[in-house]
Amino acid sequence: MVRDRRYWLVKSEPAKYSIDDLAAEPGQRACWDGVRNYQARNFMRDEMRLGDGVLFYHSAVQPPGVAGTARVVREAYPDSTQFDPDSPAYDPRARPDEPRWWMVDLKLTRRFERLIPLAELRATRGLEAMLLLRRGQRLSVMPVSAEQWRIILSLADA
């Protein structure tokens, strides 16, 4: 029995890694490494499944917003950067036989014609409960409901 497709939102600072960078990857797919927050990790490791939909969000940029969508094309496996002393995401506490951090692979599915700005999300009926819009919320990987997904795609097409 296959569970229903689920939806997520991942944040990235475009100065570090933008949706254009994902588009430029071979096969337009990449491993989503460097996540160093336990709650975000748990979502990736325990709940993200092949085929799930992902909103690609640009943060720490003016304006912030949703830039497009991706799909989970590989489920969680150990994040290799945790073992790499040269990586900024290196974690000396992690051991290969007991990885602490995990990543998934994402593949670009769509680059929106226009960025959907955070302010527009805030002003859109039906999105009031979005986790992203909670004040002080800093998760870099978070769930999105099917309804929220549908509404945001409709904004992209509007």
Next chain:
DNA sequence: GCCAACGTTGGC
């Protein structure tokens, strides 16, 4: 650049 919010660390 500011700063609120929040997660993590580490002394006790």
Next chain:
DNA sequence: GCCAACGTTGGC
């Protein structure tokens, strides 16, 4: 286990 100090995130 508590909690103060500290670091980071990320909107503004």
